[in-house]
Amino acid sequence: MSLVSExxxxxxxxNFAAFKDLPRDRPIHMLNLLRFREKAEYPQGQENHGKGWSGQRAYEEYGRTSGxxxxxxxxAIVWRGTFETVVTGPDDMRWDDGxxxxxxxxxxxxxxxxxxxxQKAVVNRTAALADSRLVRFAPGEAGEGFG
Structure with missing residues (x-):
């Protein structure tokens, strides 16, 4: 049974209204967690429709066109990682990129x-993703401890 239902x-x-209500004049970090579709789903008539791209390939196109x-x-990308396993969270949660x-x-x-x-480029993101999370953080200080 899947614990991740949505x-x-x-x-x-x-959520977008809450984002817009936060201060706009200070640095932000956006955590991106991505799960790709096996096959990208472009709308009929879009230039990449029918190319048979994987979700990962469609996301690469998003990166190329939005970069x-x-x-x-x-x-700027300040951190990137490769998913390995869930330590705390649903057993079936996985991400292809973070x-x-x-x-x-x-x-x-x-x-x-x-x-x-x-706005033209983002169609590639939508076609690529099966699921995602985009979470805003205020940058904090890095250090040796948790507190």
């Missing part, structure tokens, strides 16, 4: 997602 690709209106915009707004994207401020994130070229 999947998430895009933010809910309530210049991400970098232009000051974004990374933390850093933005100089939340306004940069909004600038990116409003960019017309980004």
């Amino acid at each position: 999947t998430y690709i895009d933010p809910s209106p309530a 210049p915009i991400f970098r232009r707004v000051g974004g 990374f933390v994207a850093q933005y100089p401020h939340a306004g940069a994130f909004f600038e990116m997602i409003k960019d017309p070229e980004y």
Whole structure:
């Protein structure tokens, strides 16, 4: 029996409103957890429809097409990891990719997602993903302890 019953690709209106209500003038970290579809699902008529791409290949296309915009707004990947196993959490939870994207401020994130070229690129993300999490954090200090 699966403990993970819902999947998430895009933010809910309530979650996006909460994101928009947070301060926009300070650096943010966005934790991205991604699970790819076996086969990408593009809408009929989209230029990549019918190419038979895997979800991972479609996400690579998202990275290629959105990357210049991400970098232009000051974004950078500050951590990336390869999933190995769940220690605490549902037994059937798995992620194909995980990374933390850093933005100089939340306004940069909004600038990116409003960019017309980004809006064309994001169709690749939607086609690629079976499930995802996007979680905003305020950057903190790294160190030796947990507290």
